[in-house]
Amino acid sequence: MQILLNFSTFHILSDGLYYALCVILSLAVLLGLHFMSRVKTAKLGNQVSALAIALGIIITLVKKDILPLWAIYPGMVAGLIIGLRVASKVKMIEMPQLVALLNGIGGAASAIVASFAFLSLHGGSDIFGRLTSLVAVSVGMVTLSGSVVAAGKLHKVLTQKPVILRHHQLYSTVLFFILPLLIVVSLVGNDAGGVIYLSSVVFVSLAFGLVFAIRVGGADMPITISLLNSLSGVAAAIAGFAVTDILLVSIGAIVGASGLFLTRIMCRAMNRSLPDILLGRTSLQGSSVVTPAGQRADGAIEGEQGEGIQVGDPGFATDDETSGPVDVRELISRAKKVIIVPGYGMALAHAQHLVKQLAGKLKSNGADVRYAIHPVAGRMPGHMDVLLIEAGVPFEEVYEMDDINDDFRDADLTIVVGANDVLNPSARNAEGTPIYGMPILNVDECSNVLIFNYDLQPGYSGVENPLYSRKKGVTIIQGDASVTLAELLSNL
Amino acid sequence: MTSIQLILVVIFIVAAVVGYLLINNVPSRLHTPLMSGMNALSGVTIVGALLATAGALSGSNPVVGYIFGTLAIILAMINVAGGFAVTDRMLGMFGRNNQNRDKDD
Incomplete structure (x- = not known):
């Protein structure tokens, strides 16, 4: 740094002390990171890191004798104001x-x-x-x-x-x-x-x-x-x-x-x-091979899980004439062990609050409700968790895939909202498709599956979901999840 | 390569390895706040921006130097302030939902 600086210097900080402080601050950042490993201490961890950076700025200003240089402060203040403003305004769905x-x-x-x-x-x-x-x-x-x-x-x-x-x-x-x-x-x-x-x-x-x-x-x-x-x-x-x-x-x-x-x-x-x-x-090249002709190639890419955002014809039109709202009501009132699988489609439809209401309804019927999160649900790592937490879902009801995947076979009911590829059983055996080998949620092992999706098109991967054509135990409610869920809730 | 540069390489390797091991313990539900926190940390480059600006002011082309230096300061500061603040906000939501509950992972 000496190369860049020609300031006359009276150092309060000796070189040795300055280097030692730098190492200590780096360790503080690592400590902050360590605190991030538990929900309870994560906030503290973030604060420790923030303090370390703040101190890092201060010791640099002191060490390099630029503390009194007024010209650097307008930029700092401007950045500070912009940063804080953005941080307080941003919606959780916009985090990515x-x-x-x-x-x-x-x-x-x-x-x-x-x-x-x-x-x-x-x-x-x-x-x-x-x-x-x-x-x-x-x-x-x-x-x-x-x-x-x-x-x-x-x-x-x-x-x-x-x-x-x-x-x-x-x-x-x-x-x-x-x-x-x-x-x-x-x-x-x-x-x-x-x-x-x-x-x-x-x-x-x-x-x-x-x-x-x-x-x-x-x-x-x-x-x-x-x-x-x-x-x-x-x-x-x-x-x-x-x-x-x-x-x-x-x-x-x-x-x-x-x-x-x-x-x-x-x-x-x-x-x-x-x-x-x-x-x-990317998976797109693969998808062109397996997407059957006549399907909306564009729309399938639009959302990763085949979810829709446009308000279509909601209602309870299902592909199976016998399963109507009555069945769904019964299904919901009888279920004692329920797993909810939210996908990005839920977030796009702003349906997370409705999902939470549905969960409340189920719980008031005495059901045990848990959420299963696939690692890539959402648009960035951990995104779905943050969206559910924002909606007020207690995080101990939210399970990571590996912790809940064996429980689908014992569950009475699995409710899928705006997710497709992450539960597509083809991933296990459809060799040559983009999702082959991808770990999936074992939704197909559950005896009763209720799916809220915009449509029945393949998800982002372009691979058909065989679950959609299963006649037994699968009920599909098409449409914008915020509309269909609201309708279901008012019927309950 | 001078000895300080060698030391920096060692610091780089040690920090990367220790950081990697620690991040391994972060549960996936905290990955979004982890990433926004990392955003804030990459704003540490503000230290470099401050030094560069100060240096440029006494250099041969102070106006251009000051403009670019200030730009770097603003950008890095947005990163630091925005990153830490939004992470704090998110983790606050986790805390709110966790009131009166001690269960962790």
């Missing part, structure tokens, strides 16, 4: 796009920091600094453009469909190989033209992030966001190498590791390999 956007913002900030470092180091002898600064610029910019596209898709400003350009694979491959080449060239390049090298790295990185993100479809978003989360941390850590800052390196590394971990979990839950995602081999 907020996280995506924040990933991008973090990547951009790190890229700017690294740009400063590169320009001051360019042409010098510090190869490590020059290399890391350019890599940080590149990773940060990829994160920025990828995240902006992802956030746009999640916020429905951009299409949720994978956008595949002609020669898409070629573009991404070429950009992917040009980047390291550019970085090497600028390292051996002479003193002149630092800005040119920098801007070409920025440009190619932005293009790569864009090309990568536009071909990702709605249901792959949990993986993409996790990956971008990781990259935003990696960008900060590498920028930390470039400017020789312990805090940036250690905390950036923690974020990078966290994002990578979540990416792995999501990949496993969707039966996807990370290289497939990176190279854009």
Whole structure:
């Protein structure tokens, strides 16, 4: 950092003390992370991390003698106000796009920091600094453009469909190989033209992030966001190498590791390999093979679980004439052990409060009600949990897939709301389909299944759900879940 | 590579490995707050942004430096403040639903 600073210095903090404090603050962040492992202590963990960052800012200002430099404060105050405002306004269903956007913002900030470092180091002898600064610029910019596209898709400003350009694979491959080449060239390049090298790295990185993100479809978003989360941390850590800052390196590394971990979990839950995602081999290509002709290829991609959002013809029109509202009423009044499977369709229909009311009704009949959450339900890891918690569902009623999957066979009734692929039994045996091998909720083992879905189209994967054509014990209520559930509740 | 750079590489590896192991213990129901908390943490780059801005002000092109530096400060601060605040809000909901209950996972 000394390279960037020519301030006359009277250090209150000695080097040794400053480094020690940096290590202690990094440990505090790890402690905060440790507290995140339990619901009860998670809030404290977040506060510990926040305090660590605040102290990190303060000791840096003191150590580097920039505490009295008024020019830095307007930006800090502006960022603080914007950040707090956004945090208090955002709705829980919008969390994925907020996280995506924040990933991008973090990547951009790190890229700017690294740009400063590169320009001051360019042409010098510090190869490590020059290399890391350019890599940080590149990773940060990829994160920025990828995240902006992802956030746009999640916020429905951009299409949720994978956008595949002609020669898409070629573009991404070429950009992917040009980047390291550019970085090497600028390292051996002479003193002149630092800005040119920098801007070409920025440009190619932005293009790569864009090309990568536009071909990702709605249901792959949990993986993409996790990956971008990781990259935003990696960008900060590498920028930390470039400017020789312990805090940036250690905390950036923690974020990078966290994002990578979540990416792995999501990949496993969707039966996807990370290289497939990176190279854009999304499930869409597979789905074109198995989607029967005449089906709404577009709509199937729109929502991961074949759920709908438009208000259609609600009512209790089912494919089986004998199962009407009466049966459903009886089913609900008799059930003693009920499992509810919420999907993203529930969230899109804003039906979580109605689902909770239904659960209350069931409980007042003496039923035991639990919720089963598939790891990729929602648009980011843990999203469905947050949506249910927001609706006031006590979290001890919410079970992760592995904890509840053996209980479906003993349950009297399973109620599915806006979920499809995550309970599609084809995943067990339909080789060659995108969902083959994906762990699923064993809803088909339950003797009575009540499904609230917008329609009977295949889910995001494009694979037909055999459960829909099962005649025995399956009742399907089509339509917008917020309408059909309300109607059911008023009938009970 | 200087010795401090070597030390940084070691710090990077240790932090990544320890972080990875700790995150392993976070239940999946907390993954969304975990991610937004990580957002906030990646805003640590504000430290770099502050240093870069201060450095640029005494450099050869203070105006351009100040503009980009301030941009980085604003962006990183949004990350820090927004990330921690929204995580706190979410975890508050978990706490509210958990009133009078001690059961954890």
